[in-house]
Amino acid sequence: MRTLKGPGVFLAQFAGDEPPFNTLDGLAGWAAEKGFEGVQIPTWDSRVIDLELAAESQTYVDDIKGKLASHGLAVTDLASHLQGQLVALHPAFDLPADSFAPKAVHRNPAARQEWAVRQLRLAATASRRFGLDRHVTFSGTLLWPYLYPYPQWPDGLIADGFEELARRWRPILDHFDAEGVDLCYEIHPTEDLHDGLTFEMFLERVGNHARCNIMYDPSHLVLQSIDYLAYIDHYHERIRAFHVKDAEFRPNGKTGAYGGYQPWISRAGRFRSPGDGQVDFGAIFSKLAAHDFDGWAVLEWECALKHPEDGAREGAQFIRNHIIRVADRPFDDFVKADADRALNRRILGL
Numbered sequence: 339m340r341t342l343k344g345p346g347v348f349l350a351q352f353a354g355d356e357p358p359f360n361t362l363d364g365l366a367g368w369a370a371e372k373g374f375e376g377v378q379i380p381t382w383d384s385r386v387i388d389l390e391l392a393a394e395s396q397t398y399v400d401d402i403k404g405k406l407a408s409h410g411l412a413v414t415d416l417a418s419h420l421q422g423q424l425v426a427l428h429p430a431f432d433l434p435a436d437s438f439a440p441k442a443v444h445r446n447p448a449a450r451q452e453w454a455v456r457q458l459r460l461a462a463t464a465s466r467r468f469g470l471d472r473h474v475t476f477s478g479t480l481l482w483p484y485l486y487p488y489p490q491w492p493d494g495l496i497a498d499g500f501e502e503l504a505r506r507w508r509p510i511l512d513h514f515d516a517e518g519v520d521l522c523y524e525i526h527p528t529e530d531l532h533d534g535l536t537f538e539m540f541l542e543r544v545g546n547h548a549r550c551n552i553m554y555d556p557s558h559l560v561l562q563s564i565d566y567l568a569y570i571d572h573y574h575e576r577i578r579a580f581h582v583k584d585a586e587f588r589p590n591g592k593t594g595a596y597g598g599y600q601p602w603i604s605r606a607g608r609f610r611s612p613g614d615g616q617v618d619f620g621a622i623f624s625k626l627a628a629h630d631f632d633g634w635a636v637l638e639w640e641c642a643l644k645h646p647e648d649g650a651r652e653g654a655q656f657i658r659n660h661i662i663r664v665a666d667r668p669f670d671d672f673v674k675a676d677a678d679r680a681l682n683r684r685i686l687g688l
Contacts, residue, residue: 339627339664344635345657346376346414348581351639352646353383362386362402366409373654376414377406378474378636381461382421382438389457392464399467413468414634415579418461418475419524424454425510426478426503426530458510466517472578472633473514474522474553477503477531477540503530504543507550514549522553522579533564534572541576551578555638556617557585561595561607567621574629581638582657584615602642609640611649612656619660627662635661 349365358364362379365386369377381389391398406413420438427435429447436444443450458475465473481499484491514521523531523540531537537552544550554577559566570577589606592598597605612619623635637653639646668674675681 339630340632341664342580342623342626342631342635342661343376343414343633344661345374345582345654346378346634346636347372347374347650347654348378348380348417348636348638349386350378350380350383350417350419352650353380353386355385360385363405366406366411369650370409370411372650373658374637374650375410376412376634376636378414378634379416380420381416381418381457381464387416389460389464392467393460396467399464403468413470414636415470415472415474415522416461416465416468418458418473420476421454421457421461422475422523423478423529424450425458426480426506427451428480428483430483431479455506455510459513462510462514462517462519462521465519471518472520472522472551474524474579476526477507477523477529479528479530481530482528499530500539500543503540507540508544508547511544511547511549515547520549520551520578522551524553524555524558524581526555526558527562532558533562534569537573537576550576552576553579553581555581555583556619556622557581557583557609557615557640560585560587560615560617563587563595566617567625570622570625570629574625574631577626577629577631579633580626580631580635582612582619582635582653583638583640584610584612584617584619586610586615605642608642611639611641611644612637612653614641614644619656623660623662627664 347369353359353365358368366377379387381387403413424435424438432447439450439453443453461473480503481496484495511521525531525533525537531540541550552573556566559569585607587607593606595607597607602608635657637657639649639653641649
């Protein structure tokens with residue numbers, strides 16, 4: 339078994355236009371002061387990273403690594419959630435999702451999708467330059483408008499949707515393989531890969547690709563009433579990244595899983611700061627340690643109530659308190675007898 343690395347923090351929710359949040363150096367100093375040891379970098383945010391340059395220039399990457407190291411930080415992973423969303427987008431989301439891409443490809447779905455695919459390929463190469471062996475993203479959403487089977491699905495709609503999803507992602511997965519990097523899909527509502535069964539449907543269609551893996555975030559499973567601990571038992575061989583994010587699901591007589599179009603504060607399912615929701619992180623960290631998870635525990639801070647500064651500070655300590663320093667020997671070694679096959683046979687009456 340190996341000890342999880344951490345605490346790390348996803349910078350996406352904290353990057354902004356005001357110092358210190360408008361540069362990577364400023365964010366690094368802030369993260370270190372909060373107690374983090376690693377940062378997950380959102381590759382769509384030009385205030386934080388130039389993805390194209392990171393894919394082209396080892397000097398640029400080494401400069402970033404050196405800048406972070408000066409604050410005592412490492413890069414946990416690169417993330418491409420927004421670009422991944424655009425690899426496979428249903429037309430119903432065309433206008434809202436334009437904001438995920440440069441203005442040059444707005445109102446042009448084909449050009450936007452081509453841009454997104456190139457971004458993923460750049461992310462694979464940049465990850466390799468950083469010395470990283472995994473990357474996190476979203477799968478995209480061709481089928482989400484048809485989540486509920488009414489009006490009834492036409493025969494073959496779901497199968498065709500997953501075939502198309504696999505067709506778009508297979509060449510990207512092959513490129514990640516060539517770069518020696520795993521592609522970890524965040525299992526997330528609104529994505530076609532939103533639970534265990536949808537991941538399995540996709541995995542089968544990409545030929546059980548070795549680079550097709552999971553970014554585990556228990557909060558998204560809580561809001562779907564999925565057993566998030568059993569999920570680890572089912573998929574631990576494919577879980578290669580981990581977001582520490584809490585949630586609570588409190589359905590009532592007026593609303594439940596779908597949320598009634600309410601703001602986060604009024605929804606039955608809400609994201610919370612770690613320790614403020616319903617997730618049993620003690621059990622999660624124990625299961626990940628038992629299954630020899632070797633990645634980072636990364637805070638993704640999203641909370642309907644708490645101030646982000648408090649959430650970050652408390653989150654770093656929360657993760658540190660939950661990381662299990664795994665044992666280097668069995669606890670009962672002191673009573674173990676040496677190997678003696680003759681004795682064993684006598685004990686067995688042989």
